[in-house]
Amino acid sequence: MTSTTDTSPADVEPSILRVTTTSPAPGGADPGQDPSRRPRRRRGRGSDDSNDRGIVSPSDWRRRGIRRSLRTSHVVLLAILAFTGLGPILWLGKAAITPTQDTLRTPMAIFPNGVDWENLQAAWSTIHLDVQFLNTVWVALGSWAIQILVATTAGFALSVLKPKYGPILNGLVLATLFVPAVVLLVPLYLTILDVPFLGVSLINTFWAVWLPAGASAFNILLVKRFFDNLPPEIFEAARTDGAGPFRLFFSIVLPMSKPILGVVSVFAIIAAWKDYLWPSLVLADPKVQPLSVRLPLLQQTIELDVYLAALAISTLIPIILFVLFQGLFLRSAGLGGAVKG
Known part of the structure; x- marks a missing residue:
């Protein structure tokens, strides 16, 4: 018959007791790491994806001066693009109702001698x-x-x-x-x-x-x-x-x-x-x-003001059509998906 012997805590090796009583390092840090070195904090808004980073960092964007200068540059750039695209069309609309002499003498002046609406009627009928x-x-x-x-x-x-x-x-x-x-x-x-x-x-x-x-x-x-x-x-x-x-x-x-x-x-x-x-x-x-x-x-056979009026009318027609059907054009150009769901 086999007899069992009780093992007292005094017979257990001290190393085992030390292992079981070891507490983890505060803050979840690695025990083998130097406690004097703190973990490096990541910059950004909680995202470590480098693809989301732009020219200006989030910390710089919080600065009022940089934010204001960027917005000003955006407005100036959009104004330049709008003027470059709409400038010729606006000038054509102005020249269409301006007499020929005024257009030749001061092409950039805005109605120096008034408006001549007869150009549009003459262009349509002639x-x-x-x-x-x-x-x-x-x-x-x-x-x-x-x-x-x-x-x-x-x-x-x-x-x-x-x-x-x-x-x-x-x-x-x-x-x-x-x-x-x-x-x-x-x-x-x-x-x-x-x-x-x-x-x-x-x-x-x-x-x-x-x-x-x-x-x-x-x-x-x-x-x-x-x-x-x-x-x-x-x-x-x-x-x-x-x-x-x-x-x-x-x-x-x-x-x-x-x-x-x-x-x-x-x-x-x-x-x-x-x-x-x-x-x-x-x-x-x-x-x-x-x-x-x-x-x-017909460029060499009619007056310049009548010719410019005809060009303005021919340009205005597709613009009007686009404004009327812009919703259809923009939805069609979206190319969303063939199947929803």
Whole structure:
């Protein structure tokens, strides 16, 4: 029979007692660390991410002098940018209602001899800006419709349908971006002059501007890139339910593509509104010429004040359109996400 012996506290080694009775260092510091050295405090607002640091540190930003000087520099910089961008437009608006002699003698003076409102009426009635404005609207709308049609269908085919030779087609479309537009003027003009297989000429018709505008590789790649980011699970579920290519395009892709369609629309309308070189080559008839082509041709035939008034009216029209539809433009240019949630 084995007997147990009781161990008294006196028999325990003193080293064990010292280990168990050792208390941690105050403040959670390492016992092996020199207590005379304090831990280094981090600068900043509680964040150690160096990517959040700017030119001015948070401690310097608390100083009133530095904060005031930075805000003053921001205001001055914004004022310079606003004056640089709006200065020519404001001067054009001033010159549009100023007599020719005053504009030539003192171009920077503000109405030295009063205002001449007859310039606007003379410009509208003499140059027939209403006809040129309607031509510009037709050119812009037609170019927009063709570009939307080509960009969405081509982007859908390359991104969603994924044909066998899709990468090759994508490379060919991308290669056209490296070809200068001036190089294509002569072959494109000959094609418009005598359309292959049809034997008709599109000169002095809006189709001469609409059809070349649709061949925009930039818009095709932009729309394709957006379609690539759409969730593939949606297309797989639609195909499982029996949806074909047309159902995918009209019922799924187009409703989800409002942001990119808005961006392409803004690019297309602005480019068509201010385009000069190609419309001046294919639209020689004054009855179909837009504002960007007709106004430069009248520079030497009318008075300077009337000409400046016509330029001001042609510039004011797109500004008014942007102000009226700025909400749509800004929402479209946001490119938020294709799917919410």
